Amino acid sequence: MSVLVFLEFNNNELKETSKQALTYANDINENVYAISELKISNDVVESLGKFGVSIFLINTVDFNENNILKCIIPTIEEFKINCIIFPKTNSFSYLSSILSTKLNFPLINNVNSVARFENKICLKSTIFSGKAEADIEIDSNSCILVLNKNIINSTSYKKSVIIKNLINKNDNSLSNNVVSLKKEKLEGDILLNDADIVVSAGRGLKGPENWKMIEKLAKILNAGTACSKPVSDAGWRPHHEHVGQTGLKISPNIYIAVGISGAIQHLAGVNSSKIIVVINNDPEAPFFKHADYGIIGDAFDVIPKFIDALK
């Protein structure tokens, strides 16, 4: 097995989900290739050895369809890579599907366990919006795995990184049909997908003006902020904070839900969080059934007290 990991950075820092993907790859084969869409400095490339990168593929192109066909696929073929690993993020869902189609590699989403490579590739993945787990056997020597967050702890290595260039196959017959119209890069101190702790709030907060206390709590906890769908639909919070079936799916270590009822569509995006804390004034709120810790109370009383206690 030759393994390639697609990496993501935030402000030149390798994201935790990418570090976990590298550890996962090293468990399969210690000769790990890595690539990133972002241009990164030599210093940062060299530092990737401590996260488990053996060979870094220097990339100068966007991951649009044309470049995938011209550069990424020929490179994967040239280096005989047969296992491609993605940390689960929105930006990689398009790329993983297109590579699966073009290379004819089986694609497994929501991978939830370390893979065993025997005659077949055996692993577990979450299905039905995280409500069940499937045992998967892949009858193929190749695969693309999209990893759930926190299924493995990132480890440190002592590797020196070898740098290689992408193969560039300039073939005019390649498709130019798909054009990327708009790409929005989210930046910030704590991105939702990477956050270890997430403070999320719903319609129980009554209006956007009341999010100050949520932001304050998140800041003290070094947490990301999220919200329910009606909240982002109403424009109280930006759409990229919406979690659930139709929004982001996240798996932080701690998910704190304030004034959110716990509808099934919301749970679909957060039920793989390690610890769920629910704050709601209705003791019958469905979210309590899924909570590890619950506080029955008015958010406007509880959150300021919570903040004071943490201070």
Ligand SMILES: Cc1cc2nc3c(=O)[nH]c(=O)nc-3n(C[C@H](O)[C@H](O)[C@H](O)COP(=O)(O)OP(=O)(O)OC[C@H]3O[C@@H](n4cnc5c(N)ncnc54)[C@H](O)[C@@H]3O)c2cc1C
């Ligand atoms: C096809 C489809 C897809 C959907 N996708 C998503 C999705 O991806 N994500 C999502 O979130 N929803 C989604 N929904 C909507 C979902 O069904 C719920 O309507 C939504 O999650 C409810 O949001 P909420 O909990 O913020 O609001 P509400 O249901 O109005 O709940 C507010 C909660 O706040 C509590 N509350 C009120 N005041 C206070 C207070 N002062 N202190 C403490 N608690 C208080 C109430 O007891 C209540 O439990 C989807 C729905 C459909 C049909």
